[in-house]
Amino acid sequence: MTETLTPETAEQVLETVQWAAAEETPLEVMGAGSKRAYGRPSPAAHRLDLKALSGIELYEPMELVMSAKAATPLADIDAALAENRQRLGFEPADLGPLLGTGAGAGTICGAVICNLSGPGRIKAGAARDHILGFHAVSGRGGRFKSGGRVVKNVTGFDLSKLMAGSFGTLAVMTDVTVKVMPEPEETRTVLVLGAGDAQAVKAMSEALNSAFEISAAAHLPAGVAAVSAVASVAAAGAAVTALRVEGPEPSVVYRAEALKALLEAYGNREELDTAESLAFWRQVRDVGFFVADGPEAGQAQVWRLSVPPAEGAGVAARILDAADGRVFYDWGGGLLWLALAPRPDGGHEAVRGAIGDGGGHATLVRADADVRAAVPVFQPQPEPLARLTARVKEAFDPKGVLNPGRMYEGV
Amino acid sequence: MRMPEPDAGIIARRSDIIAGLRKIVPGEGVIVDEDELRVYECDGLSAYRQLPLIVVLPETTAQVSAILSFCLAEGVKIVPRGAGTSLAGGTLPLADGVTVGLGKFNRILDIDYENRVVVAQSGVTNLGISDAVRHRGFYYAPDPSSQIACSIGGNVSTNSGGVHSLKYGLTTNNLLGLEMVLINGEVVHLGGKHLDSEGYDLLGLMTGSEGLLGIITEVTVRILQKPECARALLIGFSSNESAGDCVAAIIGAGIIPGGMEMMDKPAIHAAEDFVHAGYPRDVEALLIVEADGPEAEVEHLIERIEAIAKESGAVNVRISRDEEERLKFWAGRKAAFPAIGRISPDYYCMDGTIPRNKLAQVLKRIGALSKEYGLGVANVFHAGDGNLHPLILYDANKPGELEAVEEMGAKILRLCVEVGGVLTGEHGVGIEKRDLMDTMFTEDDLKQQQRVKCAFDDGHLLNPGKVYPTLHRCAELGRVHVHRGQFRFPDLPRF
Structure with a gap:
């Protein structure tokens, strides 16, 4: 019978994992469970629910540092940071609505373990770039820590990076220390209307190659822009290419104007103010356009591709030539979100086949559990790398008790 | 500081190993003569020297691959080396190891x-x-x-x-x-x-x-x-405390400057004597704060930083008027290490990181250590990210002085850890801080890191003796301690 174990202390997490390792009983590790459907279904016997490990343990605004227990809700963290006009620099996406688990439920270590980021990834980095240190229990049933509370640190291996994006397959994090960033004084978004995908990627590249410190660059083809949460974008009746500038007011005003001049050749230009910008980029961040699938798409399967930015439009075109669906671009063309008509095999061969020699990877973020069980959810790895991955897993979790198979079969 | 005992068996097989490597890298790419090996005997941590068994300079990835396969088969240790500028002894050779230099990977x-x-x-x-x-x-x-x-x-x-x-x-x-x-x-x-x-x-x-x-x-x-423009402020303070307060206030105001560096009085004087950057000599601490970006942003930030500096008790504020002056402000900071080299026969460069707000406290205790050991110290500090570089002045020709410096340096690094910082910000652990790892990490922490090492190199052939004070055998690290018979936590809440 499946049991849910809810330890209240790091010590109890240790005992639980030691027991699981001794019994070779797999555990499904979860915080709030908002991303349970992200990854391959785990055949774990029991559930290790960390929700009782919650609370901010340290927050020093002047030092730009915060430590929190594993399952501290991001909502609590955002609220504490907002009091000091600060934020998490990596802009973690809230994938709950996309995955059907509701908005606002995510936890700090959930964001870390999935290496979440947002549109600001191109400038500010992903979760991986913001972890300063952590405590954890390995799948072997041993407590360990890595890193510290300072930004500059090369003391020993950077295990924080390994935790980010490991989907709970290596260790159970019990707390994490992250760097935090000041909230920008002002945010504006320059829009270019009516550019085709390939032209839009060129426009974004030109902007990103300028000295105007673009903090986000996305392109919404007309059908996607039409469901924007920002009225003026939805009403544009055209594709929208968006470039975000943040910073002190005089700088933002200057850069927005300069960008409009720079991109004159690409189409008519508009501007969003701070409030509209926040709404616009939140929807891009959370893949909000694909939450409620239109009738033409049914329950669409959602893919996420990271590719060299200049190749983004070409990759998307190759996929959409062969399949029904919609795409939008983030990261200046380097991140593709695709909603494709459902297929039993997720269309994985066509999607991955579209990635060119320039490299990249594709993840099936939303699909029914049976599809995610049958299809490689994460990009399959070439042989030497796959073996190395298995050895790294073994270094932390030799009995395979933590989220086994969540990323790759047998890992 | 002890390195692992050289393997006499490997040293005895030196000519066979040379022959094997020459099959992979022809001609001058395999270095065996003592005079030529001497070039590679140390890195930037020049107090430690060791002639490598052999140096090999591959030119292609295929050659590197063949060298590593060969060394694995022969059980020969390897020390990878880039330009050899490590300040922590990360590329110190091994008497029974092959140094693999990447100097020809220069395209x-x-x-x-x-x-x-x-x-x-x-x-x-x-x-x-x-x-x-x-x-x-x-x-x-x-x-x-x-x-x-x-x-x-x-x-x-x-x-x-x-x-x-x-x-x-x-x-x-x-x-x-x-x-x-x-x-x-x-x-x-x-x-x-x-x-x-x-x-x-x-x-x-x-x-x-x-x-x-x-x-x-x-x-x-x-x-x-490149940012459109950059300007720098040179801000003098009558105490390290007020300089530290200023750094905190700038960050607290939501400003992330392009650069924020601090120097203490001995560093200021040495730099000024050397490059005449125009640094004030009558201050205890000097901050160089740089704002970069579009002109409009830089103007705005400079104004705000200047106001914050004055509120923090700055006794001296100068703003670069042009690019030439900005570069002059930086010239002193960038020449700080050679400037110290001019006033002391030798200096030892440390590299700890501390929470920014502990700066004044740490500098005070470094000052006390300086008195205790009778060794001068100059401090340069990446103030923005808390990375401290104390330079301890000494004379290697005086018997016992290097040992005293190392002891004092270790105390400084322990102090960094004690206040919530770390042993090394950017130089690496190498051999230099290897034996201090236990001040920051428990045995369990270090073992878990070494298990990761085992996933890559279970024979400990790559750069052994660096970073980790004790090399545990991978087989021993791999064992899982079984906690069988444990109660299934009657106290644990479950649903």
Whole structure:
């Protein structure tokens, strides 16, 4: 019978994992469970629910540092940071609505373990770039820590990076220390209307190659822009290419104007103010356009591709030539979100086949559990790398008790 | 500081090993004569020297792969070496080990402006990357002070920073891809021109791994467009405390400057005597704060920083009027190390990181240690990110003085850890801080790190004796202690 174990202390997490390792009983590790459907279904016997490990343990605004227990809700963290006009620099996406688990439920270590980021990834980095240190229990049933509370640190291996994006397959994090960033004084978004995908990627590249410190660059083809949460974008009746500038007011005003001049050749230009910008980029961040699938798409399967930015439009075109669906671009063309008509095999061969020699990877973020069980959810790895991955897993979790198979079969 | 006992059996087989390596790298690429080996006997931590068994200078990834396969089969240890500028002894040779120098990996392979990346072989210098893209207004952001000489592969191995890392990040934040060779000769590609490598973030793990996990042959890094302009403020204070307060107030106001450096009085005087940068001599601490970006932003920030400085009790504020003056402000800071070299026969450069708000407290205690040991100290500090470089002045020719310096240095690093900081910010652990690792980590922490090492190199052939004070056998580390018969936690809440 499946049991849910809810330890209240790091010590109890240790005992639980030691027991699981001794019994070779797999555990499904979860915080709030908002991303349970992200990854391959785990055949774990029991559930290790960390929700009782919650609370901010340290927050020093002047030092730009915060430590929190594993399952501290991001909502609590955002609220504490907002009091000091600060934020998490990596802009973690809230994938709950996309995955059907509701908005606002995510936890700090959930964001870390999935290496979440947002549109600001191109400038500010992903979760991986913001972890300063952590405590954890390995799948072997041993407590360990890595890193510290300072930004500059090369003391020993950077295990924080390994935790980010490991989907709970290596260790159970019990707390994490992250760097935090000041909230920008002002945010504006320059829009270019009516550019085709390939032209839009060129426009974004030109902007990103300028000295105007673009903090986000996305392109919404007309059908996607039409469901924007920002009225003026939805009403544009055209594709929208968006470039975000943040910073002190005089700088933002200057850069927005300069960008409009720079991109004159690409189409008519508009501007969003701070409030509209926040709404616009939140929807891009959370893949909000694909939450409620239109009738033409049914329950669409959602893919996420990271590719060299200049190749983004070409990759998307190759996929959409062969399949029904919609795409939008983030990261200046380097991140593709695709909603494709459902297929039993997720269309994985066509999607991955579209990635060119320039490299990249594709993840099936939303699909029914049976599809995610049958299809490689994460990009399959070439042989030497796959073996190395298995050895790294073994270094932390030799009995395979933590989220086994969540990323790759047998890992 | 002890290195692992050399293996006499390997040393006895030296000529066979030379013959094997010559089959892989022909001609002058295998160095065996003592005079030539002498070039490689130390790195930037020159107090420690050791002639390597052999030096090999491969030119291709295939050769690196063959060298590692050969060494694995023969049980020969390997020390990877970039430009040899490590300040922590990370590339100190082994008497029974082959030093693999990457100096011939000096080509830039691809400059891709559309994707804003450069692909370079690992021996290309840090500055070489910026030089290659400068004509288009681009640069590579991390700028360690050794950037003229240090290699990009070495930067990856120590996660190098520089004076702009507060705003633009460290190597790890600017690295997108790697080609590396594992100890068994397998060539692995991590990441590429896209963001976030797939699977476990081995790219992040490799960064700062000090040559213990593999040999890096190729890197892909991001390049940025140069800011439109930059201006610097030179701010003098009558105490370290008020300088520290000013740093905190700037960050607290939500400003992340392009650079924020601090020097204490001995460092100010040495630098001023050397380069005549126009530094005030009557202050206890000096901050150089740089704002960069569009003119409008820089004006705005300079004004705000100046106001904050005055509120924090600055006794002296100067703002660079033009590019020439800005560079002059920096010239003193950039020449701080050689400037110290002029006033002391030798100096020992430390590299701890502390929470910014502990600065005044730490400097006070370093001052006390300086008195206790009778050794002068000058401090330069990446104030923005808390990275402290105390330079201890000494004379290596005086018997016992190096030992005293090392003892004092260890006390400074323990102090950094005690106040919530770490042993090394950007130089690496190498051999220098190896035996201090237990001040920061428990035995369990270190064992888990070494299990990761075992996943890459279970024979401990890659750079042994560096970073970890005790080498545990991988078989022993792999054992799982079974806690059988334990109660299934009657106290644990469950549903």
